[in-house]
Amino acid sequence: MKRSRSVQSSSGSKFKRTAFALVGSAILLGLCAVLITMIFTGGNSINAQTSVLDYAKSELTIWNGEPLPTADDFLNDNTRSLVDSARYLVVPGTDSGDQNIAILMQLGDGTTRTENAVLTIREPVITWELGTAATSAELLGEEYSDAVLSVSLSDIKAVGSYDITVRTHGKELPFTLVAQDTTAPVVKIYDTLSFYVHQEISAKDFVESCEDLSAVEYHFSEEPTTMLQGTYSTQLIVTDASGNSTTCEITYAVSGDGEPPVISGVTDMTTIVGIPVSYLHGVTANDTHDGEVAVTAKEQEGFSLRKAGDYTVTFSAQDEAGNVATETATLHVLPSIDEDVIEQITEDDVLRMGDYIVQSIDHEGDTSRQYLRKLYNYVQGHMVYHGSSQRYEWYQSAAVALYQGYGDCRNYYGFGRLLLTCAGFENMMVEKVKPYEGATNHYWSLVNVDGAWYHFDTTPRYKVSDFFLWTDAQMDAFSAKNNQCFNRDKSLYPATPE
Numbered sequence: 001m002k003r004s005r006s007v008q009s010s011s012g013s014k015f016k017r018t019a020f021a022l023v024g025s026a027i028l029l030g031l032c033a034v035l036i037t038m039i040f041t042g043g044n045s046i047n048a049q050t051s052v053l054d055y056a057k058s059e060l061t062i063w064n065g066e067p068l069p070t071a072d073d074f075l076n077d078n079t080r081s082l083v084d085s086a087r088y089l090v091v092p093g094t095d096s097g098d099q100n101i102a103i104l105m106q107l108g109d110g111t112t113r114t115e116n117a118v119l120t121i122r123e124p125v126i127t128w129e130l131g132t133a134a135t136s137a138e139l140l141g142e143e144y145s146d147a148v149l150s151v152s153l154s155d156i157k158a159v160g161s162y163d164i165t166v167r168t169h170g171k172e173l174p175f176t177l178v179a180q181d182t183t184a185p186v187v188k189i190y191d192t193l194s195f196y197v198h199q200e201i202s203a204k205d206f207v208e209s210c211e212d213l214s215a216v217e218y219h220f221s222e223e224p225t226t227m228l229q230g231t232y233s234t235q236l237i238v239t240d241a242s243g244n245s246t247t248c249e250i251t252y253a254v255s256g257d258g259e260p261p262v263i264s265g266v267t268d269m270t271t272i273v274g275i276p277v278s279y280l281h282g283v284t285a286n287d288t289h290d291g292e293v294a295v296t297a298k299e300q301e302g303f304s305l306r307k308a309g310d311y312t313v314t315f316s317a318q319d320e321a322g323n324v325a326t327e328t329a330t331l332h333v334l335p336s337i338d339e340d341v342i343e344q345i346t347e348d349d350v351l352r353m354g355d356y357i358v359q360s361i362d363h364e365g366d367t368s369r370q371y372l373r374k375l376y377n378y379v380q381g382h383m384v385y386h387g388s389s390q391r392y393e394w395y396q397s398a399a400v401a402l403y404q405g406y407g408d409c410r411n412y413y414g415f416g417r418l419l420l421t422c423a424g425f426e427n428m429m430v431e432k433v434k435p436y437e438g439a440t441n442h443y444w445s446l447v448n449v450d451g452a453w454y455h456f457d458t459t460p461r462y463k464v465s466d467f468f469l470w471t472d473a474q475m476d477a478f479s480a481k482n483n484q485c486f487n488r489d490k491s492l493y494p495a496t497p498e
Contacts, residue, residue, distance in 0.1 A: 055079045055113060056086075056103050061120040061143075063173055064096050071103045074117055082108050089114070096121045124166075124175045129182060130159055131213050136168075144168050151177070159214070159242055181242035185212040189236070189248050196289065196321030197258030199226045206236055206250055214241035221247075226254045260323035261287040263295060266315050270332040270349045272341070272403050273308055277331075278355035282348065285317035285325065293317050299331070308335040337403045342396050350395035353402060354422035368425075368449050369469065372456070375419040376468050379458040383407060383415065394429070412459040413443040420447055420456070427456070430493060435484040442485060446493055453494045461485075471496040 056074040071086040089102040099119045106112055126139050126149075134153065137145040147168035156162065162177040188209045195201055203218030210216055221235035231253050239245045265283040279297035287293050300312040315327045334341050361378065363371040386406040397414030401407045407415075413429065420427040425447050432442035444457035444467070455475050457467035464478070472495060479486035 054115065055083060055105055056115040056117055058116075059118040059120065061122060061141075063124045064094075064121050065124060065173065066171075068092060068094065069119070074103055075105075084108055092119050094121065096123050124173055125178060126164075126166075126175055127178045127180060128153065130156065130179045131181075131183075140166070140168070149175075149177070181213055181240065182244060183213070184244040184246045185210055185216050185238045185240050187211075187236075187238050187246050187248055189250060193250065193252035195226050195252060195254050196256035196319075196323075197226055197229055197254060198323060199254075199256075199258065199321035201226060203236060206248075206252070207238075210238060212240045212244075216240050224250075224252065226258075229255050256289045256321060258321060258323060259288055260325040261285040261290075261293050261317040261319050263315055263317050263325050263327045266327040266329050267348070268330045268332065269313070269352060270334060270345055271305075271353065272334045272337060272345075272399065273306060275353055275399075275402055276305060276356045277349070277352035278359060279313055279315070279329075279331075279352070281352040281355045283315060287317075287319040287323075289321070290319045293319055305333065308333050337400055342392060342399070345396060345399050347393070347395045350399050350418060351422060353399065354418040358419060358422040371423065372420075372425065372447065372449065373468065375423055376416070376456065376458055378419060379412065379415045380460065380465070383411065385412070385460055409442050409444070409459040412457075413445065416456060416458040417445055420445060425449075428493070430455070430488055432485070433487050433489055435487050439483075444486075446496075452497050454496055455486075471498070473498070 055076060057076060060069055060074055062069060071088050075083055075086060084106045086103055086105045089104050092099050092101050097120070099121070100116065101119050102114055102116055104112060104114050128134060128139060135145070136147040136149070139149075140147050147166050150165040150167075151162065156177075156179050159179050159181050162179065164175050164177045166173050166175045187207060189206055190208045193206060195205070201224060203220070207218070217239050219237045219239070221237065224232060224234050231251065233249070233251045236248045236250050237245055238248065263283065263285045267282075269277060269279070271277045280295055283295050283297075285293050285295045295315055295317045298314050298316070300314070303311045311331045311333065313329050313331050315329070316324060317326075318324045332344070334344065357378070358375075361374055363374060366374070382405065383401050384406045385408065388408045391410065392400065392414075394410075394414045394417055397407070397410045398418040399414075401411035401415040404411075417427060417429065427445045427447045430444050430446055432440075434441070442459070444455060444459065446453050447456045447469075449469065454469035454471065455467060456469065459467075461467075461482070467475075467478075470478075472490070475486045
C-alpha cells in the first residue's frame with residue numbers, strides 16, 4: 001500500500017512542473033509582444049492610443065473668392081491638442097473644383113504624420129428653378145442652412161442672372177443667382193374638337209388651358225386643314241420662352257358647308273343733316289348652318305352726320321365657322337328739308353330714324369303703359385306747337401318734326417305714330433270730322449295696350465296738354481266742352497274700355 005502512494009505522488013509532481021513551464025512560456029511571449037510594439041511605436045503610449053484616429057478632416061469646402069483655408073483649418077477638434085504644427089506639403093491652387101492635398105503634422109510626441117484630404121472650391125453661383133420654393137439648405141447644401149439671401153425668391157419673375165449677397169457663417173459673400181426654367185408648359189386640349197369646312201382656325205382653338213411661367217408659342221407638326229369634311233390628326237407643339245416644349249396629339253373633325261351667310265334688306269338710305277338713323281332697319285342675315293346671325297354696320301372713314309353728302313355704309317355678317325359676308329349701301333345725307341327734299345325721303349328712311357330713337361330709350365322691365373308713357377313724353381319733349389304745316393304723308397310730317405323741332409297736330413301725330421310703330425305697338429290714325437265748315441283738322445292715334453285700345457294724342461292744348469291713353473268717354477267729355485275738337489266717326493274705330 002505505501003508503494004502505491006509513492007508512485008502516485010511522483011506522477012503529481014511531474015504534472016505540476018509541466019504546467020508551470022507552459023505558464024512561463026506564455027508570459028515570456030507576452031513580454032516579447034509588448035517589447036516589439038514599443039519598438040515600432042517609439043515607446044510612446046499616447047501615440048499608441050491615438051494611432052487609429054484621423055487628425056485632419058477628409059474634406060473641406062469654400063467659395064471661390066474666399067481666402068484659402070490654412071492647414072490648421074483641416075485639423076479635427078478632438079485631436080487638435082496632439083498636433084504642434086501643420087502645413088501643406090503642396091500649397092493648394094485657387095481654381096474651382098476638387099483638389100487632393102496632403103497635410104504634414106508635427107505631433108506633440110516628436111513624431112510626424114501625413115494625412116490626405118480634398119479641398120473643394122465652389123463657384124459662388126446658385127441655380128434655382130424659377131417659380132419654385134427653396135430653402136437655403138436646398139440651394140447651397142446642408143452646411144449652409146443658416147444662409148440668408150439678400151433677395152426674396154418670390155420677387156424674381158423672369159429667367160436670368162442676378163447679383164445677390166449671401167450672409168452665412170458670419171460672412172457676406174457676393175453670389176450670382178441663376179433663375180432658370182426647365183419645366184415644360186402644362187397644356188390641356190379640348191375634349192371635343194369640331195370645325196366647319198373652310199373655317200379659319202388657330203392653335204388657340206385647340207387649347208383649353210396652358211400653364212407656364214412665360215409666354216408660349218404654338219406650332220403644328222402639320223398645319224391643320226378645314227378644306228374638306230373628315231377626321232384629321234396633327235401634333236401641337238407648345239414651347240415656352242426657355243425652350244421647354246410639350247407635344248400634344250390632336251384629333252379633330254371637319255363638317256358643315258363653309259358658305260358665308262346671306263345678308264338681306266340692304267338698300268340705299270336717306271336722312272337729313274343731324275338726324276341719325278338705324279342702319280339695320282329691315283336688314284337680316286341667314287346662314288345655312290347657323291340660321292339667323294347678327295349683322296353689323298360701319299360707316300366709311302371721314303363720315304360726318306353734320307355734313308351733307310353721300311357716304312358708304314358696309315354691312316357684315318359672320319357665321320360660327322368664321323365665314324364673312326359683306327354688303328354695302330349709300331347713305332344720302334340731305335342738307336335740309338324743303339319741297340324738293342321731302343319727296344326724296346321714303347317711309348323706310350323715316351322708320352330708320354324712329355328705330356334709332358326707340359333703341360335709345362331704356363325700357364328694360366317697363367310695363368306696356370310705362371313704355372308708352374316714355375314714348376309720349378319723348379314726343380312732347382322734343383318739339384313745340386307752332387303754326388300749320390303742309391299736308392304731307394304721315395312719315396314726311398314726322399321727318400319735318402324731327403328736323404324742325406316744331407309743328408302742328410299733323411307733325412305731332414306723325415312723330416307719335418313713328419315711335420309707336422318702331423316700338424312695336426299696334427296703332428291707327430284717328431281723323432277729326434269737322435262739325436262745321438271752316439273748323440280745323442286734327443289727327444291723333446289709337447294704340448293697342450295689352451289687348452285694349454286707347455287714345456294717344458301728343459298735341460298739347462290750352463290748359464290741358466296730356467291726352468295719354470284716354471278712353472272714349474274722356475275724349476268725348478273734353479270734346480263737348482271744346483268745340484267738338486275730338487269729333488269723329490266712331491263706327492270707323494274700335495271702342496275703348498268703359
